[in-house]
Amino acid sequence: MEQKNVIGIDIGGTTVKLAFVTYNGEIIHKWEIPTVSEGGPEKMVQDIATSIANEQRKLELSFDDFKGIGVGAPGYISLQEGIVYEAVNIGGWRDVPLSKLLGEATGYNVRIENDANLAALGEYWKGAGDKADNLLAYTLGTGVGGGIIANGELLHGANGTVAELGHMTVIAEGGRNCNCGRTGCLETEASATGIVRSAIDGIEKGRTTSLKAIYDENGKVSAKDVFEAAAEGDKLAEDVLDHVTTVLGLAISNMAIAINPSKIVIGGGVSKAGDQLLDPLRTKFDTYTLQRTGAAVEFVIASLGNDAGVIGAAYLALH
Amino acid sequence: MEQKNVIGIDIGGTTVKLAFVTYNGEIIHKWEIPTVSEGGPEKMVQDIATSIANEQRKLELSFDDFKGIGVGAPGYISLQEGIVYEAVNIGGWRDVPLSKLLGEATGYNVRIENDANLAALGEYWKGAGDKADNLLAYTLGTGVGGGIIANGELLHGANGTVAELGHMTVIAEGGRNCNCGRTGCLETEASATGIVRSAIDGIEKGRTTSLKAIYDENGKVSAKDVFEAAAEGDKLAEDVLDHVTTVLGLAISNMAIAINPSKIVIGGGVSKAGDQLLDPLRTKFDTYTLQRTGAAVEFVIASLGNDAGVIGAAYLALH
The missing domain is CATH 3.30.420.40 (ATPase, nucleotide binding domain)
Incomplete structure (x- = not known):
């Protein structure tokens, strides 16, 4: 496995949590931005991309210091297709190609999953799941x-x-x-x-x-x-x-x-x-x-x- | 994947089903022997090994025509350890190292699982599971x-x-x-x-x-x-x-x-x-x-x- 950092994102109903995470699961830096549903997925994706670029600049990290992005969101999500089928709590999204949109906005490869599934994966990797x-x-x-x-x-x-x-x-x-x-x-x-x-x-x-x-x-x-x-x-x-x-x-x-x-x-x-x-x-x-x-x-x-x-x-x- | 045949075995309470199967899941030959619990696992393993050798001879197939053996049995089984923890219906086996025993008796690499799990896998591969x-x-x-x-x-x-x-x-x-x-x-x-x-x-x-x-x-x-x-x-x-x-x-x-x-x-x-x-x-x-x-x-x-x-x-x- 390449020893690069990645960006972890957890989109919730009120805030979007973001973190720069090392290849072995240590959080380098984490922050939040408000979840703004008005403006639709395109606006939220742009908010996220801008925020990531800003934080990278602040920490003097470059684009190439990161391998890719993982995103959790509440709702029915297809990892394989990169689509949020339905997400009631974040503006009622339907059939949003989130991997593609956020990939285009950031230049990174983006993988998405349901937020509860990713919380389980987090506990498995670095938490009580051991x-x-x-x-x-x-x-x-x-x-x-x-x-x-x-x-x-x-x-x-x-x-x-x-x-x-x-x-x-x-x-x-x-x-x-x-x-x-x-x-x-x-x-x-x-x-x-x-x-x-x-x-x-x-x-x-x-x-x-x-x-x-x-x-x-x-x-x-x-x-x-x-x-x-x-x-x-x-x-x-x-x-x-x-x-x-x-x-x-x-x-x-x-x-x-x-x-x-x-x-x-x-x-x-x-x-x-x-x-x-x-x-x-x-x-x-x-x-x-x-x-x-x-x-x-x-x-x-x-x-x-x-x-x-x-x-x-x-x-x-x-x- | 190597294009070799394998041997599939399904140990049941009354009969042991055996088959020579191609790498793409076609049955070349199948037969049964009675399940004889008396004599314990060693005896049953010997019966199976002898029967396999006999059928190979009949069909003029050599040891090297087969890559390995898979076995299903009713009970609690660890694939990873190759152990039948408990199998009430075949003589009350407990903690039998079936992979090792059958491997030694036949010379093949042996993998084991619960029979219902393997029936599901069969239906997945070549049956209605598609x-x-x-x-x-x-x-x-x-x-x-x-x-x-x-x-x-x-x-x-x-x-x-x-x-x-x-x-x-x-x-x-x-x-x-x-x-x-x-x-x-x-x-x-x-x-x-x-x-x-x-x-x-x-x-x-x-x-x-x-x-x-x-x-x-x-x-x-x-x-x-x-x-x-x-x-x-x-x-x-x-x-x-x-x-x-x-x-x-x-x-x-x-x-x-x-x-x-x-x-x-x-x-x-x-x-x-x-x-x-x-x-x-x-x-x-x-x-x-x-x-x-x-x-x-x-x-x-x-x-x-x-x-x-x-x-x-x-x-x-x-x-």
């Missing part, structure tokens, strides 16, 4: 994202919907509405949003809970509030966490039976609960998985935080 | 087996339990007992055995059904009987098929959301029902999957029958 050849990654945030490494490679899928693990159906009938248009998806239950929703359902049913005071005062509760209340023995909060870990434990065990991973990396805001989440999750997981499959698995909390995306994007650019 | 880079294969027989192709490769997993798709939990509570020691696995509902069990449950509950006469006369019904009764409008048989396709449709959709396949290959005895199975299965699948994921997928019936295993084993030996 280069496990078979790895599942879940990001429990506003939604639930996923990424799969198998046979030592990130899976790419047939048409940009690989590892949409938040959309596994976990409640076959009568589940909550999901943004995808269906009901009962994992992310309606196991995301921060789902946890809050379950807590509020309990409050509204009149259950006795310390969360009611928070809800009455602020008009809302957070997933963090739920974890804190559970730690103090609040029965509703405990029930919510029991429900979340049961649903998540079953969904993950069914994926583990397919992929036979040695690492399962849990990231996103909800993962800040640490062992308070992992311990009951592990117990539920073991209930639902084959004993031998379970014996291969270590659960770990993601370690790269917000850098996972740009590091995964850098890996994509290098390999 | 070289789809992303493919799920289900074998609906006495149990439910599976294999996964992703990024154009058979997945191998961390410790020999990859693609154990029959053991995905589909009934979280109160499911039937499974041979694996847990309850509610897919194969307790969607195998031929599961279909028969559901039909008999209905008969024993006193439901009016044409299957009762068959059951009373023979003391049993078959999955084929259930499909035939359903085709003639028998309500219980229709309900059983509705249940099976619902459970299977949900399980497959959850896997498709992970792998994003373009082909889903259904094989095994139950697949002989053809469109009577695939049509309702497709409808249920579409209910539970992302629209875009569903749009990429074609369901097909496996086309290689009992040859899938030896052809997949040959592919493994070649690549």
Whole structure:
């Protein structure tokens, strides 16, 4: 492998994260620019290209110090075709040839993938995944994202919907509405949003809970509030966490039976609960998985935080 | 790739299937020997080696006409280590270094994998899978087996339990007992055995059904009987098929959301029902999957029958 730097980019709904990354995964320099959807993809691509040139100039790095660019974006993306099929959160892009556009604007070879997949790849390369050849990654945030490494490679899928693990159906009938248009998806239950929703359902049913005071005062509760209340023995909060870990434990065990991973990396805001989440999750997981499959698995909390995306994007650019 | 022949072997509970296969997947010659568990792995390996040498002599083929051997066996198998960790159906083998033993007995390089995985690989290479880079294969027989192709490769997993798709939990509570020691696995509902069990449950509950006469006369019904009764409008048989396709449709959709396949290959005895199975299965699948994921997928019936295993084993030996 050529020992050159690459540029990792993680396009999100509010900011675009960028980083200069060495061939062995060290971040030399990182910065952000706002995501401006008005003006369409061409404008955003121009913003990114200009910003990269500016930062290179500031750091006295030349064009030739970099081998290429990797980009993650939220949505359905084809690595092979270099096309963003659909990205609701960044101006509703449809069929945008992002590799070609950004390649023309920068002069670099550009490879693109879904952002959750690249976060998984980042954790695999430099984070808690520790280069496990078979790895599942879940990001429990506003939604639930996923990424799969198998046979030592990130899976790419047939048409940009690989590892949409938040959309596994976990409640076959009568589940909550999901943004995808269906009901009962994992992310309606196991995301921060789902946890809050379950807590509020309990409050509204009149259950006795310390969360009611928070809800009455602020008009809302957070997933963090739920974890804190559970730690103090609040029965509703405990029930919510029991429900979340049961649903998540079953969904993950069914994926583990397919992929036979040695690492399962849990990231996103909800993962800040640490062992308070992992311990009951592990117990539920073991209930639902084959004993031998379970014996291969270590659960770990993601370690790269917000850098996972740009590091995964850098890996994509290098390999 | 070297244009040599290879030897594909599929070790089953009652017979060992063997074939001489060309580098492009054509079977030159195939034959079977009985599976004799008494005498342990060493004896079985010797039987296989002797049989191969005999058939080579008969066909006037020399040792050097073959590049190597691929072997499938039922159980938990590590390709990388060449070890059969556990194989209940062939004499309860445990930690057998099959690659090494058969390599020493034959002089060939030997690669081994789980038999259901190799059946998937066979269908991928020369069968209904049609070289789809992303493919799920289900074998609906006495149990439910599976294999996964992703990024154009058979997945191998961390410790020999990859693609154990029959053991995905589909009934979280109160499911039937499974041979694996847990309850509610897919194969307790969607195998031929599961279909028969559901039909008999209905008969024993006193439901009016044409299957009762068959059951009373023979003391049993078959999955084929259930499909035939359903085709003639028998309500219980229709309900059983509705249940099976619902459970299977949900399980497959959850896997498709992970792998994003373009082909889903259904094989095994139950697949002989053809469109009577695939049509309702497709409808249920579409209910539970992302629209875009569903749009990429074609369901097909496996086309290689009992040859899938030896052809997949040959592919493994070649690549």
